[in-house]
Amino acid sequence: MKMLMCREATRLMSKKLDAPLGLQERMSLKFHLAMCGACKNCNHQFQLIHDAGRAFEHQAPVYPSDSGEGSR
Numbered sequence: 468m469k470m471l472m473c474r475e476a477t478r479l480m481s482k483k484l485d486a487p488l489g490l491q492e493r494m495s496l497k498f499h500l501a502m503c504g505a506c507k508n509c510n511h512q513f514q515l516i517h518d519a520g521r522a523f524e525h526q527a528p529v530y531p532s533d534s535g536e537g538s539r
Contacts, residue, residue, distance in 0.1 A: 471499040473506055480510045484517045 471479070476499045479492055488496065500507045 469495065471495050473499075473503060476500070476503065476506045477509060480506070480513050484513060 476496055479488060479496045482488060482492075483496070500510055
């Protein structure tokens with residue numbers, strides 16, 4: 468298994484928030500995170516931001532469209 472550099476690990480952290488990683492990617496990232504405290508913290512922060520964004524998405528107010536209704 469090829470050891471990931473932090474830049475590639477960060478790319479995979481971001482990618483996994485949008486789509487499932489392949490087996491090789493998951494294993495490489497898991498190994499890297501076990502060895503790299505900075506990336507482990509980064510991964511945690513990515514997950515917090517992602518979760519907060521999803522929560523906000525469901526709470527955001529819905530504004531009327533700019534279709535011209537109500538404005539004269």
